[in-house]
Amino acid sequence: MSNLAQKVxxxxxxxLPDDRASATxxxxxxxxxxxxxxxxxxxxxxxxxxxxxxxxxxAIRNDEVLPSTERETILxxxxxxxxxxxxxxxxx
Amino acid sequence: MQIENLSAVxxxxxxxxxxxxxVQCAEHFLGRTGELNDANGAYxxxxxxxxxxxxxxxxxxxxxxKTLGPLAGLPVAVKDGICTRDQTTTAGSxxxxxxxxxxxxxxxxxxxxxxxxxxxxxxxxxxxxxxxxESSAYFPAKNPWNHDHVPGGSSGGSATAVAAAMAPVSIGxxxxxxxxQPASFCGITGLKPTYGRVSRFGLIAFASSLDQxxxxxxxxxxxxxxxxxxxxxxxRDSTSAVDAVPDFSATLNQRLDGxxxxxxxxxxxxxxxxxxxxxxxxxxxxxxxxGAETQEIQLPYTKYAIAAYYVIxxxxxxxxxxxxxxxRYTNRxxxxxxxxMYTHTRGEFFxxxxxxxxxxxxxxxxxxxYDAYYLKASKVRRMIKNDYDKAFASVDLILGPTxxxxxxxxxxxxADPIAMYLADIYTVSANLAGVPAISIPCGFDDAQLxxxxxxxxxxxxxxAILQAAHxxxxxxxFHLRRPE
Numbered sequence: 001m002s003n004l005a006q007k008v009x010x011x012x013x014x015x016l017p018d019d020r021a022s023a024t025x026x027x028x029x030x031x032x033x034x035x036x037x038x039x040x041x042x043x044x045x046x047x048x049x050x051x052x053x054x055x056x057x058x059a060i061r062n063d064e065v066l067p068s069t070e071r072e073t074i075l076x077x078x079x080x081x082x083x084x085x086x087x088x089x090x091x092x
Numbered sequence: 093m094q095i096e097n098l099s100a101v102x103x104x105x106x107x108x109x110x111x112x113x114x115v116q117c118a119e120h121f122l123g124r125t126g127e128l129n130d131a132n133g134a135y136x137x138x139x140x141x142x143x144x145x146x147x148x149x150x151x152x153x154x155x156x157x158k159t160l161g162p163l164a165g166l167p168v169a170v171k172d173g174i175c176t177r178d179q180t181t182t183a184g185s186x187x188x189x190x191x192x193x194x195x196x197x198x199x200x201x202x203x204x205x206x207x208x209x210x211x212x213x214x215x216x217x218x219x220x221x222x223x224x225x226e227s228s229a230y231f232p233a234k235n236p237w238n239h240d241h242v243p244g245g246s247s248g249g250s251a252t253a254v255a256a257a258m259a260p261v262s263i264g265x266x267x268x269x270x271x272x273q274p275a276s277f278c279g280i281t282g283l284k285p286t287y288g289r290v291s292r293f294g295l296i297a298f299a300s301s302l303d304q305x306x307x308x309x310x311x312x313x314x315x316x317x318x319x320x321x322x323x324x325x326x327x328r329d330s331t332s333a334v335d336a337v338p339d340f341s342a343t344l345n346q347r348l349d350g351x352x353x354x355x356x357x358x359x360x361x362x363x364x365x366x367x368x369x370x371x372x373x374x375x376x377x378x379x380x381x382x383g384a385e386t387q388e389i390q391l392p393y394t395k396y397a398i399a400a401y402y403v404i405x406x407x408x409x410x411x412x413x414x415x416x417x418x419x420r421y422t423n424r425x426x427x428x429x430x431x432x433m434y435t436h437t438r439g440e441f442f443x444x445x446x447x448x449x450x451x452x453x454x455x456x457x458x459x460x461x462y463d464a465y466y467l468k469a470s471k472v473r474r475m476i477k478n479d480y481d482k483a484f485a486s487v488d489l490i491l492g493p494t495x496x497x498x499x500x501x502x503x504x505x506x507a508d509p510i511a512m513y514l515a516d517i518y519t520v521s522a523n524l525a526g527v528p529a530i531s532i533p534c535g536f537d538d539a540q541l542x543x544x545x546x547x548x549x550x551x552x553x554x555x556a557i558l559q560a561a562h563x564x565x566x567x568x569x570f571h572l573r574r575p576e
Contacts, residue, residue, distance in 0.1 A: 005451060012410060012454040013417070013431070014447055015439025027448050027509055028455070034510050035399045038468050041475075049470035050477050052287075052301045052331070052526075059330035073194045079424035086419050091430045 004028060095120045096257035097574070100166055100314035103260055107150070107165035114150035114165030118143050118209050121167040125212060125258045132234040133225075134252040136172045138212035139179050143167070146209045163321055164207030169259035171250050172213040173220050174305065175294040176200050183296045184216040184228045184246075187441035190422040197294020198329065199263065199305055199322045206321040214262055215249025218443045219413065220270055220298045222246050223515040226502065227445040235278060236575040237541055241499040244274030244515075250308045251278040255575060261318055262308045267298050268401050269494075269519025271306050272531035276494035276544025279533045281561065281571060282308045283315045284519075286551045287526035288333035290319075291326030299408035300331075302401075302523040311571055312532060312561035316340035319554060335552050343555050344562040348382040351560065352487040354389035359492030359518050359546075368493045371535030371543045375564065376491065382563050389483045389490065393475040394521040398513055400476070401520040403456050403469035410453025413446070448509070477525040484550040489560055492518055494531040494544035518546060528554045532561045533570035542570070 005025040009016040016024060071084070080087040095117060098106070106112045122140055129135050150165045170176060173183040175193035177200075182188045200210060217227035225233040225248030233248040235241040236256040243252045247264030251274035254262050264271040266284035275282025283306045290305045297303060307318035319340045326332045355376060360369060376386060418424035418437030425436035442450070456465035483490060495515055505512035522529040527548050534545035545564075549556045565571050 004455070008451045008455045008458070009447075011458060012450050013414075013434040013438055014442070014450060015435045016447070017439070020444070024444075024448060024451065028451060030508070030510055031402055031448075031452055031513075032455075034513075035403050035465070035469075038396060038399050038403065038472060039464065041393075041396055041468070041472055043471050043475060047471045047474055049467055050474035050524075051470055061327055069194055074420075076194070077191055077422050078420055079418060079422060088419055088430050089427055089433050 096124060098260065099311050100261045100309060101317055104163060104166050104317070108160055110154070114147035114209065115144065117165055118147035118167055118211060121259055122211055128256055128258055132236055132239065132252050132256055133215055133231045134233050134249045134256060134258050135169065135212040136182060136184070136215050136230055136249065137180055139176070139210055142179065143209050143211045146204070150207055150209070161205065161207030162317070163203065166208045166261060167211045167259055168203055168208045169212050169214050169250060169253040169262040170200060170210055171216055171247050171262070171264050173216055173265055173296045174200060174263060175296070176210060176213065179213060181213065181296070183220070184218040184230065185441065185443065185446070186229045187416050187423055188421055193294070195294065198291035198326045200294065202321050208321070211259060214247070214253050217246035217248070218446050219296065219409070220246040220265060220267055221409070221445050221449050223269070223273055223512050224500070224505070225249060227443060229443050232502065235499050237279065237499070238539070240501055241541060242277065242502055244277035244499060246270040247308065248274045251275055251280055251282070254278070254280045254308050254310065257574065260310070261314060263305060264308045265295055265303055265305050266523065267302045267405060268523050269516040271308060272494050272519050272529060272544065272546060273515055275308055275531040277499035277542065279542030279570065279573065280308055280310055281312055281315055281530065281532050282306065283319065283530045283554065283557070284522060284528060285319065285323065285554055286333070286528045288331055289528070289552065289554065290322050291329040291332045293326055293328040297412040299405040300412060301408060302405060304523070312530070312558050312565055313341070313344060315530070316344060316558045316562070333552070338555050340555055340558055343559045346559060348379060348384040348560060348563055351384045351489065351556070353379060353384045353386045354483055354487035354490045355386050356391055356490050356492045357388050358391050358394055363496045363514070363517070364493055365497045365537070367537035368497060368543050372493045372545055375534040375545045378564055378567050379560065382567065384560070387487065389487060391476070391479040391483060391521065393472060393479050396472050397476055397521040397524055398517055400469040400472040400524060402452070402513060403465045404473065406449040406453035407457050407466050408453070410450045410457065413450055416442070473524045476521055480525040480527055488549065488556050490548040492546050494518060494546040498537045498539070498541035498543060522548050527551055528557055530557045530561050532564060534568070535570055
């Protein structure tokens with residue numbers, strides 16, 4: 001599993017410095033080794049996955065217009081904005 | 093009268109009667125926090141000015157004869173992963189070091205509407221990922237019973253705040269045991285309600301199908317009081333349940349005659365320390381004397397709970413935490429292009445444990461691995477839920493230790509993440525199945541560290557848990573003991 005940590009870090013958009021890569025790799029391997037036991041769990045053939053703790057029906061509500069948070073308030077937490085939109089570095 | 097030794101129920105009554113004022117209470121707990129926080133790290137921030145203003149408003153309302161809310165004047169500490177308007181909310185992370193929410197979480201809004209005074213934000217493992225607060229990006233909280241030991245986590249600051257009487261009540265969140273495990277380690281009462289019973293709107297999400305907010309208190313009676321305010325459907329959380337909220341205090345004083353308690357034999361395995369086993373056995377005798385009947389039950393698939401949890405929770409976390417990308421939440425690393433900005437912001441501002449879990453989740457959900465990890469874990473989760481359904485067909489409550497041991501020392505599990513994860517071995521199943529569960533103090537080990545008893549009930553039956561816990565607390569005084 002060499003370089004697994006760095007490969008996954010790329011997918012997760014997470015910079016992993018070289019000096020952390022081997023320790024992170026070791027931690028990941030320990031957890032993956034542990035969860036490997038799931039492979040050998042025998043389940044009845046028709047077992048449906050359970051994704052949420054409450055199997056509720058669709059939660060619907062009336063389509064009412066309610067006040068939204070002010071743009072200015074939301075942008076107050078942004079690292080950079082022009083007062084209208086978030087500003088980010090160039091894509092390319 | 094020492095205000096810090098009063099229960100929440102007593103504080104509310106005394107404020108109502110005028111024996112103490114809301115301002116006196118707020119000043120008292122903020123004063124204790126000022127004195128003690130350097131030593132035990134319970135709080136990441138306090139809300140002194142807003143708290144005093146709110147307390148003055150309660151006293152003013154009382155002076156003119158207005159009807160006071162059910163929690164009027166009660167100081168409450170809130171976990172820092174829960175949004176508080178105009179009060180920095182960091183979730184224990186450097187990523188959110190400057191984040192000031194523009195709104196209150198629904199539970200904070202409800203607490204304030206009921207008259208409660210939010211006095212501060214409590215320390216936690218970063219984004220609630222941890223069992224010791226050692227993953228807090230700021231400083232660890234300390235166990236008030238012994239500062240060499242962890243308070244548990246992730247709601248460790250909330251547990252420390254109550255145990256050290258820096259707040260009569262705190263709010264935590266529990267994804268795999270994060271209310272109950274620290275409650276056990278710190279000798280207090282901690283309730284994880286049924287999934288959906290309490291709104292998660294404004295809770296910074298870790299694993300959305302598992303997260304649940306709940307009260308951390310000295311007594312079960314106090315937990316019932318707080319639950320009455322925070323429970324209920326919220327149109328802003330579509331997963332919050334529409335089920336009617338019962339009067340949680342109404343059944344507290346009923347004895348346990350005819351109540352069937354299942355003693356989970358799977359929770360008394362080799363990993364349980366002798367002192368924990370002995371105290372939990374003694375608690376069973378107390379409950380029997382109160383009229384409860386016990387029988388052995390099994391939850392055979394719960395032995396896979398930690399494995400399933402450490403697939404499911406990281407998968408959900410990797411998705412939830414993708415929002416922290418340097419665009420919207422205050423902190424950003426300098427970079428020449430957008431992709432590098434994302435990558436470096438997340439690399440710089442997330443701590444190691446959070447990174448590990450994001451990577452685990454990303455790996456488990458990556459192409460080709462979905463069936464082996466997430467799908468298989470979710471099928472095992474089904475079997476765990478079925479175990480509970482089967483058990484609750486014959487018993488009202490399931491009993492066992494909350495944690496196999498008492499609080500471990502700082503650094504004890506630093507080299508082995510699995511050892512740390514196993515601190516949640518008896519608590520994660522309740523999150524996977526969505527059932528409510530409480531930890532209450534049931535004794536101390538030889539080192540005078542607290543031991544917790546866990547009681548679980550079927551979905552939406554918090555009342556049965558609170559009744560049994562309160563009845564137990566009428567016969568014991570472990571919940572009244574305080575660290576020196």
